[in-house]
Amino acid sequence: MLNLLNLSASRENKEYTDSSIFISSASKKIDDLSLWREYTDNGVGACLVYDSKFLKSLYKNGREKLFKVCYIDTDIIELKTxxxxxxxxxxxxMNGIDEGKLSKEILKLYDxxxxxxxxxxxxxxxxxxxxYLFKDASYAYEDEYRLIVNECMPKKIVAENxxxxxxPFIYTYIDSDCPKYTKVYLGPKVMEWDYIAPYIKYCYSSKNKEISVCKSSQNYR
Structure with a gap:
């Protein structure tokens, strides 16, 4: 977004400024080979599927907000012509977003x-x-959504390895009484998944919760 608005160059070689924005990324593409390659260490990780009740609960407390990422296929040079x-x-x-209206709003913002x-x-x-809601069109294959939290309270921010x-990275956690996940997909290159799956289910059952565990259907060598 800063590139499109011609602001990135103005930020070069400047002192770092802190941000209170925390982001968690997600996608509607659950078992996608390109995402396995990019985000799970070449297919040896896992994909966690959010519970719909959990996502709905976020709107009630107002602290977290879920947004669809928009992918911009326009060069800043075109806007300056x-x-x-x-x-x-x-x-x-675009998940129902009015492209014409959004285009006009971005152009007004640019000017x-x-x-x-x-x-x-x-x-x-x-x-x-x-x-944080816009990315270059080259990332459109990700079909990304972003959970965004604006957190300024130090006691809710933690540093973890x-x-x-x-x-260490800086994190904040989402508090909810609803189970966060309903299913776990293990990556196409996960070894001994028949040992990992029972352990995941055991961890959930010890908290009186249920979760499904599946293996990716993608063939990945």
Whole structure:
């Protein structure tokens, strides 16, 4: 989003500014080979399927919000071209979103931002939540949704080790009385899944909860 609004260059070589936005990504593509490759260490991870009751419960407390990611297929150069009818192009499933209306709103935002006398950091702060809802069209295959939490309370923020980085990651957790997941898909390259599946079901049954465990149907060598 910042690239499209011509703001990314203004952020280069600047001091890091903290954000209160936390993101959890999801997709409607449950057993998709491209996502297994990209996000589960080449198919040795797992896919967790959210319980619909859990997702509905998020709307009641108002702390978490679920959004559909929009994939933009328009270059910033096109928006800067004078004398040309401008239109934002999108790619992928828009889930009922009015493309024409959204295009007009983004163009108005582009003009407002680029004609504004406000400090760039102030503009970006105003776009804090919205800017995480757009990605380049090259990622449209992901069909991504994002759970977004704006959390400022230090007691709800934790630092935990991650196998992706030497430095701990910063997290916040979603509180809900509803079971979060109904099913677990194990990746196409998971070994000894007949040992892993019983352990997952045991962990849930010890909390008086049920969950289905399946193996991916994708052939992946």
């Amino acid at each position: 004078k004398g040309k009818k401008r239109k934002i192009r999108f790619k992928g499933d 407002c931002v680029n004609n504004s006398k406000l400090n760039v950091d102030d503009i970006i702060n105003q776009l804090e939540t919205v800017r 991650s196998n992706k980085c030497d430095v």
